Amino acid sequence: xxxxxxxxxxxQPALILSALLLGGAAIAFxxxxxxxSQPRGAPSSAINAxxxxxxxxxxxxxxxxAAGEKLIAxxxxxxxxxxxxxxxxxxxxxxxxxAADRRPPLSAEQYLYESIVQPGxxxxxxxxxxxxxxxxxxxxxxxxxxxxxxxxxxxxx
Ligand code: HEC
Numbered sequence: 408x409x410x411x412x413x414x415x416x417x418x419q420p421a422l423i424l425s426a427l428l429l430g431g432a433a434i435a436f437x438x439x440x441x442x443x444s445q446p447r448g449a450p451s452s453a454i455n456a457x458x459x460x461x462x463x464x465x466x467x468x469x470x471x472x473a474a475g476e477k478l479i480a481x482x483x484x485x486x487x488x489x490x491x492x493x494x495x496x497x498x499x500x501x502x503x504x505x506a507a508d509r510r511p512p513l514s515a516e517q518y519l520y521e522s523i524v525q526p527g528x529x530x531x532x533x534x535x536x537x538x539x540x541x542x543x544x545x546x547x548x549x550x551x552x553x554x555x556x557x558x559x560x561x562x563x564x
Contacts, residue, residue, distance in 0.1 A: 454510065459517040466552030467516060475557030478550055487537065496538065497531050501563030519555045 479485065479499075487496035497505075506515035506522075510529050513521060521528055523546070526538035546554070 454513060455521070456512045456514075456517055459513070459520050462548055463514075463516050463520045463552075463555070466520070466548045467556060468552075469549065470552035470556035472553070472557040472560045474550075475553035475555065478546070478554050479557060482542075482545070496534060499558060500561050503559045503562045505563075506558070516555050516559060519558050520551060523551055523554065 485499075487494075488499050490498055502519075503515060506518045509531070510518045510521070518529075522538075524543040526540060526542075527536050530536050542551070
């Protein structure tokens with residue numbers, strides 16, 4: 408009987424719906440991917456002269472080079488920044504002069520601040536990124552100010 412061979416309800420609406428859903432998901436995923444790959448804000452290696460300016464100026468206002476020297480000893484910075492065999496970090500003597508030209512437009516004090524709170528932002532050529540990255544948590548901005556004041560007193564010649 409021809410009437411028996413009734414075709415099953417067409418599966419097409421369901422197919423179309425799932426295709427639409429899949430397509431939508433694909434577009435959403437692509438969109439999220441494109442959005443995520445856009446540079447948002449400053450990448451960590453950006454030069455943040457303006458960002459540092461106020462912090463550094465405030466931290467330096469009351470800074471004491473003598474207190475900075477004590478902190479450098481207390482935090483064993485010289486474990487790496489010390490003259491001798493197998494030295495793994497740049498020396499501090501003369502750093503006041505070098506810091507001024509290391510990373511324009513950062514001033515010497517802004518560069519020193521960045522070197523301490525975000526050492527990975529710029530690597531001194533010839534050295535590996537071995538400096539601990541957690542000083543920003545261990546030292547207050549004022550303690551960092553003391554350290555910068557001490558480093559700024561270490562001029563060459
Ligand atoms: C585990 C080793 C290590 C310790 C500890 C360490 N540093 Fe460093 N530091 C480095 C290395 C390696 C570099 C060079 C690579 C770079 O630019 O990050 C560096 C770079 C620097 C620079 C930039 C020097 C330049 O000539 O431009 C400053 C400033 C600095 N460190 C300050 C400090 C201070 C202050 C402390 C202690 C609170 C400290 N470091 C502790 C390894 C260390």
